[in-house]
Amino acid sequence: MEPDVIKLAPSILAADFARLGKQVAEAERAGADRIHVDVMDGHFVPNLSMGAPIVKSLRRVTSLPLEIHFMVSEPDLFLQEFVEAGSDSFIVHWEANANLHRTVQRIKALGRRASVAINPATPAAVLEEILLDIDQVLVMTVDPGFGHQHFLHTTLPKIRRVRRMIEQGSLACDVEVDGGIDVETAALALAAGANVLVAGTAIFDESEGVAGGMERLRAVSRQLWNEPEQLQ
Ligand code: DX5
Ligand code: ZN
Numbered sequence: 168m169e170p171d172v173i174k175l176a177p178s179i180l181a182a183d184f185a186r187l188g189k190q191v192a193e194a195e196r197a198g199a200d201r202i203h204v205d206v207m208d209g210h211f212v213p214n215l216s217m218g219a220p221i222v223k224s225l226r227r228v229t230s231l232p233l234e235i236h237f238m239v240s241e242p243d244l245f246l247q248e249f250v251e252a253g254s255d256s257f258i259v260h261w262e263a264n265a266n267l268h269r270t271v272q273r274i275k276a277l278g279r280r281a282s283v284a285i286n287p288a289t290p291a292a293v294l295e296e297i298l299l300d301i302d303q304v305l306v307m308t309v310d311p312g313f314g315h316q317h318f319l320h321t322t323l324p325k326i327r328r329v330r331r332m333i334e335q336g337s338l339a340c341d342v343e344v345d346g347g348i349d350v351e352t353a354a355l356a357l358a359a360g361a362n363v364l365v366a367g368t369a370i371f372d373e374s375e376g377v378a379g380g381m382e383r384l385r386a387v388s389r390q391l392w393n394e395p396e397q398l399q
Contacts, residue, residue, distance in 0.1 A: 175366070175370075176343070178236075179204060179225075180367045182367075200363075201255070202231050203367075204235050207239065211263050216238075219248045234256045236284070242263065243269075257279055258303070259283060260284045268296075281301050282304065284305035285307060304343070306326050307346055308348065314368055316347050330360025
């Protein structure tokens with residue numbers, strides 16, 4: 168994966184909400200590819216986070232794509248509201264939806280990018296029938312619901328499987344990872360075939376600041392590119 172094919176998606180869950188606009192602007196200046204917005208309903212995951220008003224405010228301060236990660240039981244109920252607020256793409260969970268195809272088609276009909284997320288205990292095989300219809304797979308590398316969790320190494324073979332499925336189908340589908348991504352785990356996930364890194368703590372809780380955290384993650388991908396034997 169070439170370094171410029173690797174995308175960074177700062178997750179604002181770890182940002183200081185009192186300074187959210189400034190921190191997002193800093194991420195944009197530092198070359199973020201998109202902003203990852205975690206939406207939780209206290210039902211699909213045992214936590215609450217943010218809703219469409221935050222997206223509406225962010226839309227005014229950044230031109231970066233706003234990626235909505237729906238950790239909610241019924242994402243269809245919220246699509247329209249989030250589109251009107253200025254969202255560019257939606258990630259919905261396989262585990263949250265018995266009618267995934269319909270939801271993906273709705274997202275497409277709204278003119279937005281569609282991604283499907285799978286939790287750590289969900290096998291890659293469930294993607295087989297939906298892969299053709301989506302723009303991105305999100306392999307969760309922690310159970311969703313909270314920031315600051317430890318990366319689950321058991322997800323690495325699954326990242327490899329997802330990348331293989333995409334290559335076998337010659338599909339233009341991104342593979343994103345989310346949860347516990349830092350310089351060490353980013354290297355493992357990229358080597359396994361991920362090309363989009365979501366990071367909250369490693370970017371917003373970084374002692375060297377937002378730009379410093381992003382540069383450390385980018386350095387990992389440059390290093391991997393220079394040592395291709397590490398790539399799967
Ligand atoms: C977790 C969220 C993540 C979270 C990642 O449920 O989906 O996007 O913000 O946070 P870190 O990078 O701190 O693990
Ligand atoms: Zn997320």
